Amino acid sequence: MPSEPRQNHLLIIEDDKGRREFNLDAPVYSIGRDPRCDIRLVSQFVSRRHATLVQLPKEDGSYYYRIVDGNLRGQASANGLLINGRKLQTHDLQDADEVVFGPQVRAIYYLLKREAVQTVPPDEFDITLISPGMVGDPEDLGDDEID
Template sequence: MIRNRQLVYERAEEMAALYREQLLAKQQGQAAALAVEEEIAVVAEEIPSVTAESNESHLLIIEDDQGRKEFTLDRPTYSIGRDRECDIRLVSQFVSRRHATLVRLPHDDKKRGYYYRIVDGDAKGKTSSNGLMINGRKIPAHDLKNEDEVVFGPQVRAIYYLVRDTMRATGQTDNAEYNITLINAGMTEDMED
């Protein structure tokens, strides 16, 4: 378990270094930036999932022009936007094609599990037209916390939920869950007479 967590931290540090390298590569040209983007995707996939360890579920509830959708977050990265290629597609003319990116990062060594950071724009560093309003403030990036509200544009928003499964974490069960009455089939025949 500790070795798994150490691997997560190493991969996260590697991803941070690659993001810095990507910014420099963008200044040097498109081909260099694409090469670094591919490296980021490879490293992100190598980060092991620590969901079973942490007893947490990460949910993103989206409301857009098509209604409400729920996404369980468990992958290292998600693209969010109007483009059909996005992992989480938003339906609205006010949303950029690649409006934001979600990145999974490990907690510090005192906490188990991971958290998600939302960043304005795509993985290449191009920001969205309207930016992100998070909890009423326009900011380029934010480490998501339970019940954070992200507004992408008029009538397009997301609410992030961090659900802790305390039953699984403690190993306890609710006795009401097993409160059932068994009826013997022969008993019902006796009652009818």
């Protein structure tokens, strides 16, 4: 029976507060300076609602995240998003993407894949058979048997 790969979506934030990690699994995340944001960024250069992460389905049943500048109503942030060195309004996140929200404020996205491992319980009747000829009494091997 084939096993499905399991994915973990990880967002590492670095801002004025330090470094924090977020495991992503919710359908939507708000990102910004506002205390009500799901992922709060600590910096005066970040908008209150700077960006939004949206979970979207893939054909294989897994999902990916799209980052959108501003909120879902179309209101963009003041400074925008710099993703992998390019200013973009929206981007489908790929493993190791870097998102810069402002000076000294960035996020790195990681998509961690691992194969689910199926474990089989050990057979309680697993017996290793040894031929009696393979086992000998060490005392039977005297000097007289060595020619």
